[in-house]
Amino acid sequence: MARIKTEKNTTRKDVIVSKAAILFREKGFKAASMRDLAESVGVEAASLYNHIKSKTELLHELCFSVANRFLQKLDEIESEPIPAIQKIEKILRFHIVEMVNNYEEVYVSDREWKHLNDPYLSNFQNQRRIYRKRLAAIIETGIKNKEIKQIDAPTAVLILLHAISGIESWHRSKQKITAAALEENMVTILVGGLTI
Amino acid sequence: MARIKTEKNTTRKDVIVSKAAILFREKGFKAASMRDLAESVGVEAASLYNHIKSKTELLHELCFSVANRFLQKLDEIESEPIPAIQKIEKILRFHIVEMVNNYEEVYVSDREWKHLNDPYLSNFQNQRRIYRKRLAAIIETGIKNKEIKQIDAPTAVLILLHAISGIESWHRSKQKITAAALEENMVTILVGGLTI
């Protein structure tokens, strides 16, 4: 009877959640079974339920912890007294760093939220919609101030966010450039594409 | 006993495949059941097997028909005697139009190929890898010819392809700009971001 090993300041639940992130990314939420998860944690499937309420709870946990991190950062950046295009660049860099360092969670939150159940589902979708609107508003400001090309702001947001999720391919690729180089390249192309 | 209705030049299998595309996009491959599909086709689940071999066959069909269309177009564009940046723009526009008009299939091919089985899986992954390398090669040429900024070509490819998959959000959004406007905006930002 080997217990789940925890490091300092991590509960057993944390261990399960982060193993779940890996699994959900690899296989997708639906295709990843609780028995898979149990194996990767080193325990029987039923034992997981001493720590979590349900499989979906794992997805909530992942999706909302990521969403909250991004929302908080947006609050912070929005209130800084800097030009719109610099705000966009900061947000972009934050997304990139998050996607590089917290790959599994961020990826799952981005791709698997469909499998949330109501009321969490509509909640998440709302947050997402609002988040994008706030980004679009920053871009609109940048357009008005002639920092940014005259483009459709929602389209620009969509490009930015999805381009970032492309870091998935970087993670999978064999011959990776460094994370720093990746960041600079992405900023060059994307901020360059927006700027007049 | 109502038969599956077919239009001219479409087999009953075609009907099933295209309904499957819709369903696989909505719910994901794993979460979409054959009983769901049967309902959307207007038939009992078992009846589907008079036309298809398996659920996975539906995914093959979708993934490879999309992949082949893109490969063929790339062949065509690669051999045109035009500057690299114009090739990239043409490919970009093709992707956008495909994603707009054949949304369901293209989306499924892009997001659900993980659930293919070998040997189809490795096959598909190979095609994908090669496709991206060919795009990267075009970009490299553009860089050498000083049409394109000095950037990491694979990163540029990753941005382009993933940005395009963002058209998913456009499809879902309530207040859509026109497809033509979407295309122009995307080209402006992305080609603009690459060009010196």
Place this chain on the structure above:
DNA sequence: ATATATCGCTAACATACGTTAGTGCAAATT
């Protein structure tokens, strides 16, 4: 009109799944 192939139906299968109940050991608390 008759024969044949097509195709949708019902019934059922084996399997995989998420999850619960109940037991007993080991760690934490007193």
Place this chain on the structure above:
DNA sequence: AATTTGCACTAACGTATGTTAGCGATATAT
């Protein structure tokens, strides 16, 4: 040292899943 709590185990449940078998009706070909 005694007691309580935490946690992993085995066993099993109900349900949903992909798929097959076999029957009968309808459309197609002769």
